[in-house]
Amino acid sequence: METASELAVRLTKASRKKFWDVYNFVEWPEALQTDVWYMPPELISLYGTPAWDALTEEQQKRLSLYELGNFFSLVLQGERPLVAGLVDRLYSKGNTTSVNEYLHHFVDEENKHMVMFGEFCNRYVGKVYPEKKIVLPREYAKGEEEVAFYCKVMVVEELGDFYNLAIEKDERCDPLVREVNKVHHIDEARHLAFGRVQLAELFNKFAPGWSAETLAGFRQWLGDYLRASWGDYYNPTMYRDAGLADSYELRQMAMSHPACAEFRKRASSKVVNYFIKTGLLVEEPAL
Amino acid sequence: MQEQEIRARLRDWIVKHSKAPGKANFSDDTKILEEGILSSLDIVEFVLFIESLRGEDIDTDDIEPAVFTSINTLYTAFFTQVA
Numbered sequence: 059m060e061t062a063s064e065l066a067v068r069l070t071k072a073s074r075k076k077f078w079d080v081y082n083f084v085e086w087p088e089a090l091q092t093d094v095w096y097m098p099p100e101l102i103s104l105y106g107t108p109a110w111d112a113l114t115e116e117q118q119k120r121l122s123l124y125e126l127g128n129f130f131s132l133v134l135q136g137e138r139p140l141v142a143g144l145v146d147r148l149y150s151k152g153n154t155t156s157v158n159e160y161l162h163h164f165v166d167e168e169n170k171h172m173v174m175f176g177e178f179c180n181r182y183v184g185k186v187y188p189e190k191k192i193v194l195p196r197e198y199a200k201g202e203e204e205v206a207f208y209c210k211v212m213v214v215e216e217l218g219d220f221y222n223l224a225i226e227k228d229e230r231c232d233p234l235v236r237e238v239n240k241v242h243h244i245d246e247a248r249h250l251a252f253g254r255v256q257l258a259e260l261f262n263k264f265a266p267g268w269s270a271e272t273l274a275g276f277r278q279w280l281g282d283y284l285r286a287s288w289g290d291y292y293n294p295t296m297y298r299d300a301g302l303a304d305s306y307e308l309r310q311m312a313m314s315h316p317a318c319a320e321f322r323k324r325a326s327s328k329v330v331n332y333f334i335k336t337g338l339l340v341e342e343p344a345l
Numbered sequence: 346m347q348e349q350e351i352r353a354r355l356r357d358w359i360v361k362h363s364k365a366p367g368k369a370n371f372s373d374d375t376k377i378l379e380e381g382i383l384s385s386l387d388i389v390e391f392v393l394f395i396e397s398l399r400g401e402d403i404d405t406d407d408i409e410p411a412v413f414t415s416i417n418t419l420y421t422a423f424f425t426q427v428a
Binding site (some may be wrong): 130183189190191192194196279282283285286289290294295306307309 | 389415
């Protein structure tokens with residue numbers, strides 16, 4: 059099997075070939091088209107619930123813009139610690155030259171994504187939605203923090219890519235929105251390829267040294283982390299901005315609705331299958 | 346909403362979401378994260394609940410993790426201005 063270091067050589071070549079300029083890749087219009095979807099309805103967090111059915115199509119389309127703004131914001135917010143973590147890992151003692159070269163591209167591309175999402179959200183939604191996470195200090199077993207870091211990378215990127223692909227392909231959606239998702243997906247495909255191999259290598263290296271308790275605790279955390287990540291898609295502030303009442307209750311209703319749970323399961327299947335295949339998880343977490 | 350009701354609702358939320366054994370046995374002074382009654386991943390959900398009680402958003406950039414120490418610290422940080 060190809061190692062992360064060998065894969066990094068190929069990915070660096072691809073990144074250089076597909077190098078793009080975030081400041082000139084699109085002309086940002088003064089305003090977006092109206093009466094279009096900004097996100098396919100099937101991806102919207104309320105879809106399949108009575109609250110969704112009670113909205114007019116105009117309200118649904120308006121919500122789709124705020125859902126997209128929330129989606130771009132949460133990817134941006136996930137990319138901030140990702141870039142910080144990648145920079146911390148640049149020129150680490152264990153890195154090969156090819157891994158360092160690729161990490162430079164990884165950081166560059168993630169930075170461009172943040173520029174692009176920030177521009178979109180500020181222009182058309184009026185803000186980047188803040189994250190509500192509070193980072194608390196904790197102790198890790200040897201290598202556990204490293205494995206957890208790449209697990210977080212995989213979660214933010216795999217869930218994000220599920221949306222990117224669906225939006226990019228959907229002809230009902232605004233063309234600019236489709237283009238932004240397409241550009242993101244092209245870079246993310248490389249990041250995911252690297253993340254999958256790198257995470258599996260790290261887990262195989264460190265997990266054999268963990269106690270059964272550490273491993274069980276890690277698996278519990280990973281399932282909880284994935285579930286908590288989904289929580290970010292049901293943002294009460296976003297519902298309020300879209301003009302919907304009782305936004306917190308709406309979130310609670312949608313998160314516990316079977317149609318939404320089924321959607322989360324389907325949208326997570328790729329990353330969950332990967333976690334199970336590598337041994338990071340032993341069963342599907344309840345989402 | 347009165348102080349006692351806010352404290353009771355914070356407590357109810359914690360009890361409902363905690364995975365810790367004996368989770369109902371804590372006081373307003375108990376260190377809810379240090380004692381493992383809530384985990385760091387519960388905090389996002391908890392912040393949204395507190396926002397719904399306050400009726401306004403919380404800027405998490407402006408708050409220290411120590412705010413989440415106990416029901417007392419939570420009440421002081423988030424409700425003494427608006428209660």
